[in-house]
Amino acid sequence: MAQNESNNAVVEEKRSLCRICTAQCPIVVGINKQGQPIAARGDKSNPSSEGFFCNKGKHFPEMHTHKNRFTHSQRRNLEGELEPVHSSKVIKEVAQKLQSIIDQYGKRSVAVYMGTLFYQLPSTAAVTTAWMDSLGLKMRFSSGTIDQPGKQTAGAAHGQWLAGSPSFDESDTWMLVGTNPLVSISGGIPHANPGRRLKRALANGFELIVIDPRKTETARQAKLHIQLKPGTDPAVLAGIVREILTNKLSDSDFTKANIVGIEALRDAVDRFTPEYVATIADVPAEQIRQAASIFTHTKDGERKRGSCTAGTGANMSGWSNISEYLVLCINSLCGRYRHAGDTVSNPGVLTVKRDFKAQALSPFPIDGYGPPLRVRGFTPAACGLPTSALADEILLEGEGQIKALITVGGNPMMAWPDQDKTFAAMNALELNVVVEPRHTASAELADYVFAPKLPLETAGTTLSTENLFVVSPALGYTEPYGQYVPAIVDPPEGSELIEDWEFFYHLAQEMDLNLTVQSGVFPIAGAEMPRTELDMLNKPTSEALLDMLCNNSQVPLDELRNNPTKMMFPDREVKVLPKEEGNTVKLDVGNPLMLQELAEFGEGTRYLKPGFDYTLISRRTANSFNSVGTDIEALQQRYGGNPAFIHPSDMTKENIKQGDIVSVRSSHGEIKAVACPEKTLRPGVIAMTHSWGKNPGSKSELKKDGTNIGQLISVEEDYARYSGIPLMSGIPVVLTNAS
Ligand SMILES: Nc1nc2c(c(=O)[nH]1)N[C@H]1C(S)=C(S)[C@@H](COP(=O)(O)OP(=O)(O)OC[C@H]3O[C@@H](n4cnc5c(=O)[nH]c(N)nc54)[C@H](O)[C@@H]3O)O[C@H]1N2
Ligand SMILES: Nc1nc2c(c(=O)[nH]1)N[C@H]1C(S)=C(S)[C@@H](COP(=O)(O)OP(=O)(O)OC[C@H]3O[C@@H](n4cnc5c(=O)[nH]c(N)nc54)[C@H](O)[C@@H]3O)O[C@H]1N2
Ligand code: SF4
Ligand SMILES: [Mo]
Numbered sequence: 048m049a050q051n052e053s054n055n056a057v058v059e060e061k062r063s064l065c066r067i068c069t070a071q072c073p074i075v076v077g078i079n080k081q082g083q084p085i086a087a088r089g090d091k092s093n094p095s096s097e098g099f100f101c102n103k104g105k106h107f108p109e110m111h112t113h114k115n116r117f118t119h120s121q122r123r124n125l126e127g128e129l130e131p132v133h134s135s136k137v138i139k140e141v142a143q144k145l146q147s148i149i150d151q152y153g154k155r156s157v158a159v160y161m162g163t164l165f166y167q168l169p170s171t172a173a174v175t176t177a178w179m180d181s182l183g184l185k186m187r188f189s190s191g192t193i194d195q196p197g198k199q200t201a202g203a204a205h206g207q208w209l210a211g212s213p214s215f216d217e218s219d220t221w222m223l224v225g226t227n228p229l230v231s232i233s234g235g236i237p238h239a240n241p242g243r244r245l246k247r248a249l250a251n252g253f254e255l256i257v258i259d260p261r262k263t264e265t266a267r268q269a270k271l272h273i274q275l276k277p278g279t280d281p282a283v284l285a286g287i288v289r290e291i292l293t294n295k296l297s298d299s300d301f302t303k304a305n306i307v308g309i310e311a312l313r314d315a316v317d318r319f320t321p322e323y324v325a326t327i328a329d330v331p332a333e334q335i336r337q338a339a340s341i342f343t344h345t346k347d348g349e350r351k352r353g354s355c356t357a358g359t360g361a362n363m364s365g366w367s368n369i370s371e372y373l374v375l376c377i378n379s380l381c382g383r384y385r386h387a388g389d390t391v392s393n394p395g396v397l398t399v400k401r402d403f404k405a406q407a408l409s410p411f412p413i414d415g416y417g418p419p420l421r422v423r424g425f426t427p428a429a430c431g432l433p434t435s436a437l438a439d440e441i442l443l444e445g446e447g448q449i450k451a452l453i454t455v456g457g458n459p460m461m462a463w464p465d466q467d468k469t470f471a472a473m474n475a476l477e478l479n480v481v482v483e484p485r486h487t488a489s490a491e492l493a494d495y496v497f498a499p500k501l502p503l504e505t506a507g508t509t510l511s512t513e514n515l516f517v518v519s520p521a522l523g524y525t526e527p528y529g530q531y532v533p534a535i536v537d538p539p540e541g542s543e544l545i546e547d548w549e550f551f552y553h554l555a556q557e558m559d560l561n562l563t564v565q566s567g568v569f570p571i572a573g574a575e576m577p578r579t580e581l582d583m584l585n586k587p588t589s590e591a592l593l594d595m596l597c598n599n600s601q602v603p604l605d606e607l608r609n610n611p612t613k614m615m616f617p618d619r620e621v622k623v624l625p626k627e628e629g630n631t632v633k634l635d636v637g638n639p640l641m642l643q644e645l646a647e648f649g650e651g652t653r654y655l656k657p658g659f660d661y662t663l664i665s666r667r668t669a670n671s672f673n674s675v676g677t678d679i680e681a682l683q684q685r686y687g688g689n690p691a692f693i694h695p696s697d698m699t700k701e702n703i704k705q706g707d708i709v710s711v712r713s714s715h716g717e718i719k720a721v722a723c724p725e726k727t728l729r730p731g732v733i734a735m736t737h738s739w740g741k742n743p744g745s746k747s748e749l750k751k752d753g754t755n756i757g758q759l760i761s762v763e764e765d766y767a768r769y770s771g772i773p774l775m776s777g778i779p780v781v782l783t784n785a786s
Contacts, residue, residue, distance in 0.1 A: 054079055054080075054081065054083070054085070055079065055085065056079060056080065057077030057078065057079060057085065057086055058078065058079060058080050059077075059078045060075050060076065060077055060078070061075070061076050061078060061535040062074070062075055062076075062090060062532055062535075062611065063075075063076050063502070063503055063507065063532045063535050064502070064507045064509070064530065064532050065087065065100060065103075065104040065107045065502075066107075066164075066167045066168075066502035066507060067103050067104060067107055067110075067672050067675055067676070068103070068163075068167075068232060068233070068238075068672050069166060069167065069232075069233060069238065069511070069512055069515060069522075070232040070233070070238035070239070070512065071167065071238075071507070071509060071511070071512045072089065072090075072096055072099060072100040072101070072104050072238075072239075073089070073090035073093040073095070073096050073100075073530060074087045074088065074089060074090055074100055074104055074107065075087065075088050075089075075090050076108055076503060076535060076536075077108070078535070078536060081540075082536055082537055083108075083111075083112055083536065083539075084108035084111050084112065084503050084535070084536050085108055085109075085112070086105075086108060087100070087104055087105055087106075087107050087108050088100070088105070089104075092612075093530075093614065094526075094528065094614055094615050095239040095240075095524060095526060095528040095614070095615075096239040096240050097239075097240050097243060098240075099239065099240035099241075099242070099243065101232065101669060102669055102670065102682065103669070103670070103671070103672055103675075103676050103682065106676065106679050106681060106682055107502075107503075108503065109679060109681075110484075110485075110501065110675075110676075110679070111501045111503055111504070111536070111539070112539065113485070113678070113679070115485050115486045115678050116484055116485055116486075116498075116501075116539070117483070117484055117485065117486065117490075117496060117498035118131075118498065118538075118539050118541065118542035118543070118544070119131035119132065119133075119134075119498055119542065119543050119544075120132055120133070120134045120136075120137045120495070120496060120497050120498045120543070121137075121490075121493075121495065121496040121498070122136070122137060122140070122494070122495055122496075123493070123494045123495070129490075129491075129493075129496060133543060134497060134498070134543060134544070134545055134550070135553070137495050137496075137497050138497070138550060138553045138554055138557060139557055140495070141478070141480055141495055141497075141554065142554050142557030142558050143557075144451070144477075144478050145157060145451060145478065145554075145558070146558060148450050148451045148477060148478060149182075152448070152450055153447075154182070154183055154184055154185070154186075155185065155186055155447050155449070156447075156448060156449055156450040156451060157182075157184055157186060157449070157450070157451045157452075157453075158184075158186035158187070158188060158437060158440070158441075158449045158451070158452050158453075159175065159179060159184065159186065159187055159188070159452070159453045159454075159455065160188045160189070160190075160434065160437065160452060160453070160454045160455070160457050160459060161175070161187070161188070161189040161190070161455055161456065161457065162189075162190050162454065162455065162456040162457015162458060162459075162462070163190050163194075163456065163457065163672075163673060164455075164456030164457070164675075165189070165190075165455050165456040165457070166456075166511055166569075167456075167502075167511055168456060168511075168547055168548070169508065169510050169511050169568045169569075169593075169596055170546065170547075170548040170589065170592050170593065170596065171455065171456070171546070171547035171548045171551070172511075172568050172569065173548070173564040173565060173568045173592075173596055174548040174551045174552055174555075174562065174564060174581075174592075175455060175547075175548070175551050176564075176565070176568075177551075177555075177562040177563055177564050177565075177581070178551040178552075178554060178555050178560065178562060180563075181555060181560040181561060181562055181563075182558065182560060185417060185427070186432065186440075186449060187431065187432065188431065188432050188433075188434045188437050189431055189434065190434065190457055190462065191430060191431055191434075192430055192431055192432070192433050192434045192435065192770045192771065192772060193434050193435060193462065193463065193464065193772055193775065194359060194362065194772075195357070195358065195359055195361075195362040195367070195371070196362065196367055196430035196431075196767070196769070196770030196772050197357070197361070197362050197366075197367030197368045197369075197370060197371030197372070197430075197767070197770070197772075198357075198362075198371050198430075198518060198519065199428075199429045199430035199431075199770075200367070200368045200371065200372075200413050200428065200429055200430050200769050200770060201368060201371035201372035201374070201375050201641065202371075202375070202429065203410060203411050203412065203413045203429035204368075204372060204410055204413055204635065204638035204640065204641050205372060205375045205376070205379070205410060205634055205635055205636065205638065205641075206407050206408055206409055206410040206632070206633070206634040206635055207407070207408040207572055207634075208384040208385075208406075208407060208408070208634065209402065209403065209404045209405075209406050209407070209408055209572075209573055210384060210385040210386070210387075210389070210391075210403045210404055210405050210406075210623040210624075211384065211385055211391070211403065211516060211520070212354050212378070212383055212384050212385065212520035213352045213353070213354075213383070213384075213385060213389070213392075213520075214237070214392045214393070214520070214521070214525035215235075215236055215237050215244060215248070215353075215520075215521045215525060216237070216244060216247075216248070216392070216525045216526075217352055217392060217525075218248070218253065218352045218353030218354070219252070219253055219254065219351045219352050219353055220253065220254045220255070220256070220341060220342055220351055220352075220353040221235060221236075221253070221255055221256070221353045221354060221355075221356070221521075222255075222256040222257075222258070222338065222342055222353075222354075222355035222356070222377070223235045223236075223255070223256070223257045223258065223259075223265060223269075223355075223356060223357075223358070224258045224259075224280060224284070224355065224356070224357040224358070224360070224361045224370065224374060225258065225259060225280065225357055225358045225359060225360020225361035225362070225363075225364070225370075225776075226259075226265075226356065226357060226358020226359065226360060226361075227259065227261075227263040227264060227265050227266075227358070227666070227667065228241050228265055228358075229241055229242060229245070229263070229264040229265045229268075230263070230264055230265075230667055230668070230669050231358065231359075231667045233358070233522070234356060234357075234358035234359075234519070234521075234522075235354075235356040235358065235519070235521050236265070236521060237521055237522075237524070237525050238512070238522070239524060239525075239528070245265075245268055249268065253353075254270040254271075254341050255268055255269040255270055255271075256269060256270065256271045256272075256273070256338050256341055256342060257269040257271070257272045257273070258272075258273045258275060258280065258283055258338075258361075259272070259273075259274065259275075259360060260274055260275060260276065260277050260360075260662075260664060260728065260729045260732050261274075261664075261666065261725075261727050261728050261729070261732070261734060262274065262727040263666075263727065270341055271334060271337050271338055271341055273328075273330050273334050273335075273338060274330065274729050275328040275329070275330050276327075276328050276329045276651075276662070276729070276731075277360075277364050277662045277664050277732060277776060277777035278364040278365050278366065278651065278654060278662070278774075278776075278777035279327050279328035279329075279651045280357075280360075280361045280364065280366060280370040280373075281366045281369050281370055281373060281644075281645055281648040281651070282319060282323075282324045282327040282328050282648070282651055283324055283328050283330070283335065283338075284370060284373035284374065284377065285315070285316040285319040285324070285373060285645060286316075286319040286320070286321055286323075286324035286335040287335060287338050287339050287342070287373075287377060288312065288316045288319075288373060288376055288377060288380065289313075289316040289317065289319050289320065290321070290335060290336055290338075290339030290340075291339050291343060291377065291380050291381065292309070292312070292313050292316070292380070294339065296339060296340075296343040296344070296381070297343075297380040297381060297382075298350065298380070298381055298382030300382070301379075301382030301384075301386075302379070302380060302382070305379075305382075305406075305407055305633055305634055306379055306380070306633055306634050306635075306636055307633045307634070307635050307636070307637065308635045308636040308637020308638065309380075309636060309637065310637065311636075311637030311639070311642060312376060312636045312637050312642065315637075315642040315645050315646065316645070320332075321333070321335040321336055327650055327651045328651075342355070342377070342381065343381055350382070351381075352383065353383065354378050354383050354520040354521065355374045355377045355378055355383075356374065356519050356520060356521055357370060357371055357374045359665060359776070360664065360665070360776055361374075362772060363665055363772065363774070363775035363776035363777070364664070364774065364775075364776040364777030365653065365654050365765060365767065365774050365777055366644070366648055366767070367767045367770060367772050368641060368644055368767055368768060368769065368770075369641055369644040369645050369648060372638070372641040372644075373645075375634075375636075376636045378520075379634050379636055380636065383520075384405075385403065385405070385623045386405055386623060387405040387623050387624065387625040387626070388622055388623060388625075389622065389623045390620060390621070390622055390623075391403050391621040391622070391623060392525055392526060392527075393516075393523070393524050393525055393526050393527045393528070394527065394601065394619060394621035395513065395527070395600075395601045396509070396513060396524075396527055396528065396529030396600070396601055396602045396607075396616050397508055397509060397510040397513055397529050397597055397600045397601070397602065397604065397607070398510065398513050398514050398567055398571065398600065398601065399566055399567035399571060399574050399575065399576055399599045399600060399601075400574070400575070400599060400600075400601055401571060401573060401574040402573065402574075402624065403621060403622075403623045403624060404623065404624045404625070404626060404627065405623050405624065405625055405626050406626040406627060406630050406632060407632045407633055407634045408572050408573055408632065409632045410634070410635045410638065411429070412429075413428055413429050413640065413769055414426045414427065414428035414429065414769050415427075415428075416428065416429075420432065420433070420436055420440060421440060421443055421445070421447050422436050422439040422440060422443060423436060423439075423763070423766075423771065425769070425771055428769045428770065429769075430769060430770045431770075433769075433770055433771030433772070434463065434771075435463070435464055435465075435762040435766060435770075435771040435772060435773050436762065436771050437449070437452075437463075437472070438463065438465065438468045438469050438471070438472035438762070439468070439472075439762070439763075441472040441473075441475055441476060442468070442471060442472050442475055449476075450476065450477040450478065451476065451477060451478035451479075451480070452473075452476055452478070452479055452480070453480045453481075453482065454479075454480070454481045454482065454483070454489060454493075455482040455547065456482070456483075456547070457489070458483075458487045458488065458489045458673070458674045458738065459473065459489050460473065460487070460488035460489040460491075460492065460742055461487070461488055461489070461673070461674040461737075461738040461739070461740070461755065461757075462673055462674065462737065462738050462757070463757060464757050464760035464761075464762050464773045464775055465715070465757060465758075465760055465761060465762045465773075466740075466743060466755045466757040466758050467716070467743055467758065468762065469757070470492075470742060470743045473489070473492040474492065476494075478494055478495075479492060479493045479494045479495075480493060480494065480495045480496075480497065481493040481495070481496050481497070482496075482497045482499060482547055482550055483496055483497075483498070483499075484498055484499055484501055485678070487674060488674075488740075488741055488742045488745075491742060492742065497547075497550045498542075498544055499544060499545065499546055499547040499550070500538050500544045500545065500546050500547075501538075503534070503535055503536050504534050504536055504537065504538050504544075505534050505546055505589060506531070506532065506533050506534055506589055506590060506593060507531070507532045508529070508530065508531050508532075508593060508597070508604070508607070509524070509528065509529050509530045509531075510567075510568065510596065510597065510600075511568070511569065512524070513528075513529065514567070514568070514569045514571070517569070517570075517571055517572070526615065526617075527615060527616045527617050527619075528614055528615055528616075529602060529607055529614065529616060530607065530611075530614050531593075531604060531607040531608050531611070532611075546589060548589075548592065549586070552581070552586060553586075555583065556583060560583075561580065561581075561583055562580070562581040562583065563578040563579060563580050563581065564578065564579055564581060564592070564595055564596060565577075565578050565596075566578070566579070566595070566596060566597070566598050566599040566600075567596065567597075567599060567600070568596055575599065576599070577598070577599055579595040579598065581595075601616075601619075602616045644768070653765075654765050654774055654777065654779065655779060656714055656779040658781065659713070659714065659779035659780055659781055660731070660779075660781065660782075661697070661711075661731055661732070661733050661779070661780050661781065661782045662731060662732050662733070662777055662778065662779060662780065663711060663713070663732075663733045663734070663735060663756070663759065663776075663777075663778040663780045664732055664733070664734050664735075664776045664777060664778075665734070665735070665736070665737055665756070665775055665776040666692070666734040666735070666736060667736060668685075668686065668689075668736050670682045670683060670685055670686065671683075671736070671738070671739075673737070673738040674738040674739075677738065677739060677753070683751075686723065687721070687750045687751055688720075688721065688739060688748075688749055688750050688751055688752060688753030688754065689720070689735055689736040689737075689739040689740075689753035689754065689756075690720060690721045690722065690723035690735070691709055691711055691720035691721065691722055691723065691733050691734075691735055691782075692723050692724075692725035692728060692733065692734040692735065693709070693722055693723070693724060693725060693728070693733050693782070694724075694725065694726065694728045694729070694730045694731070694732065695724045695725075695726055696730050697730055697731065697733075697782070698722060698724055701782055701783065701784055702784055703722045703782075703784045704722070705722060705723060705724055706721060706722065707721075707722045707784055707785075707786040708720070708721060708722070708749065708784075708785045708786045709721075709722045709782060709783065709784055709785055709786075710781075710782070710783045710784075710785040711733060711735075711759065711780050711781075711782060712759075712780055712781045712783075713759040713760070713761075713778050713779065713780045713781075714761070714764070714779070715758075715759055715760060715761040715764065716758040716759050716760075717758070717759075718754045718755070718756065718758050718759060719749060719754060719785055720735065720749070720753075720754050721749060721750060733780065733782060735756050736753075736756075737755075737756050737757065737775075738755075739752065739753030739754060739755060739756075740752060740753050740754045740755030740758075741755075759778055759780065760773050760774065760775055760778065761773060761774075
């Protein structure tokens with residue numbers, strides 16, 4: 048009793064950053080007498096987040112002490128079971144096995160899969176990349192191509208604007224397509240306190256447009272909610288483009304000087320009149336006119352500010368490339384960029400130094416950056432290699448077969464589409480290595496699990512979150528904010544753990560490689576990113592490595608280290624420079640490959656299947672982050688597993704009651720789920736959350752473990768060009784009561 052009391056009592060509080068998701072919320076962690084992290088709250092003194100954090104963050108400390116955590120690295124023994132082993136042994140053996148696989152089958156036989164957590168670990172990202180580069184490994188896959196890969200594809204086809212876009216806080220309007228930032232803390236409202244930022248904006252007359260088949264938490268705040276049929280985004284967006292062009296709502300000074308391809312775009316969207324869009328997307332025609340008007344009409348003759356941004360909903364429902372391309376076209380036609388003389392609200396803190404010039408960076412090829420994969424003709428593309436093809440590349444025998452896979456910060460068995468195929472692939476590998484702190488479905492199948500320290504046990508910085516501005520406007524920080532946090536707790540007593548990046552460093556040592564890491568880690572177009580050689584005899588400390596990654600940062604890392612309460616660095620006023628003289632580079636809104644996809648979209652019937660009368664969409668809930676948090680009991684009390692959210696009218700129609708077990712069947716597979724009424728849905732649409740369930744064949748309880756919706760997804764049937772992202776939302780399904 049006394050022991051428990053002291054375990055549950057906070058004796059000290061320390062500042063850190065939650066690192067479950069890219070928001071990296073500033074938190075204050077409560078530590079007990081034993082030095083364990085036992086509680087967390089938002090940091091009200093933080094000038095950027097103003098205390099915001101979420102329920103998952105509240106349980107972040109628990110992830111460090113959870114029974115599901117590996118306290119030691121693991122190796123599969125002769126009986127087929129994982130058993131603890133010292134990390135140095137794991138590394139040595141993995142190095143030897145990798146070398147022999149490379150010697151026998153060549154470098155294309157070794158692949159690395161970088162999951163979502165990879166991005167939150169800049170040191171790991173830097174050293175993993177350095178290790179791959181040094182070995183000459185090209186088979187690099189990431190969760191990015193099963194997420195929002197249309198962003199990179201469209202960005203390549205369209206070009207970028209070197210000065211960036213005005214921040215959300217400076218905007219008068221915003222259009223969100225298939226994203227729910229108030230829950231995902233991602234996608235279009237800044238992640239440092241999205242609720243408060245939206246509320247403040249709305250109080251100042253800001254107008255929000257949301258395009259989503261669900262009346263989401265975010266849609267409820269919108270001036271206009273277009274509740275379209277899943278998978279019809281290209282029609283709605285093309286309709287809005289057409290309204291902008293025919294009603295001369297674009298920023299003509301900007302378009303004349305900086306854009307090509309308008310005539311081709313005009314021709315391509317010509318058929319998408321509001322009335323025609325209404326028949327495809329099943330929304331009132333008037334809403335298309337309203338969207339264009341709200342987004343563009345000028346206030347008191349002043350140019351309106353604000354962007355259109357898209358999320359997973361627009362990328363997973365079949366038309367990722369063209370939907371993201373039309374999003375960029377809308378922003379470009381309306382000149383929604385920073386212009387010469389504008390003040391840059393956040394010129395950067397820990398990211399590398401860069402220029403802000405009112406000019407375009409040229410479009411570049413979408414794909415063809417190396418030899419093709421063996422399946423489905425994919426080549427390395429602007430969005431990377433298609434993760435949806437990785438299982439097939441492991442399974443397909445012959446020259447070029449992938450024999451070894453290293454997974455870092457990801458959970459393929461939960462996250463990849465087509466779970467049975469993924470399962471077969473994981474079992475077919477000669478060497479399956481997972482760098483993972485928890486007992487996950489993917490770790491269960493690994494030959495080696497390397498168990499790392501967790502974030503509260505390591506130093507952290509805001510570098511990777513700041514860098515998110517490259518992905519989309521509204522991501523990254525709107526103000527010049529930066530934070531460094533030291534390690535605040537020790538790893539669990541009796542554990543043997545090192546940091547993720549050290550795994551790759553030691554692997555390089557074992558393989559006799561030299562490593563160089565890149566300043567800033569994540570590429571920024573148009574910026575210099577010098578490289579630093581690592582000392583391969585004397586391992587740098589984690590702090591020294593952070594220094595190397597920030598050695599070209601705008602504010603020296605030491606300034607953050609030495610002034611932990613400073614966090615805001617408003618000292619430099621940076622204005623956007625005018626376009627360089629003679630610069631003629633233009634953004635392209637008429638890329639023929641993209642517009643061809645709009646033609647292929649046609650009437651939006653490509654993915655429909657006769658007899659499959661319902662549509663399953665993907666959605667996120669506040670209780671888990673992909674597979675992270677699915678094993679934290681306190682987080683899972685609300686739903687228990689991942690229910691099938693169904694409109695009450697559909698439940699009546701199919702004779703389904705709350706709590707009944709339903710069958711959801713696609714042309715590819717069938718799952719069972721617990722029915723949960725949800726009136727915010729469009730009738731005919733079922734919504735479920737991904738990354739639940741267990742490995743095929745494992746015993747599981749539906750109401751606790753949930754079910755894996757990857758079972759319903761085919762990677763071969765319906766997928767987008769370049770990225771291969773399959774239909775992961777907007778999947779035609781049959782719904783029946785299975786109770
Ligand atoms: N059907 C369907 N499928 C989807 C989606 C969908 O909407 N619908 N969404 C897709 C999207 S957007 C994504 S991003 C992917 C996610 O795909 P993944 O990234 O493969 O899945 P996560 O569950 O995010 O995996 C993160 C893993 O990192 C581990 N981890 C946590 N902290 C650390 C750490 O410090 N070091 C290391 N090495 N590991 C750590 C976690 O325990 C977890 O197992 O799923 C995709 N799959
Ligand atoms: N709580 C929580 N937060 C997360 C995650 C999590 O798992 N849980 N995952 C993180 C990750 S990896 C990512 S990538 C981001 C994603 O961030 P978001 O893209 O904002 O993800 P969601 O919240 O699922 O929002 C997607 C929305 O798209 C809608 N939708 C589905 N199909 C369609 C369609 O065809 N068209 C349109 N227009 N909309 C559609 C859904 O109803 C849903 O509201 O969130 C991150 N944050
Ligand atoms: S939004 Fe929640 S999970 Fe994401 S970093 Fe913040 S507290 Fe952590
Ligand atoms: Mo994601």
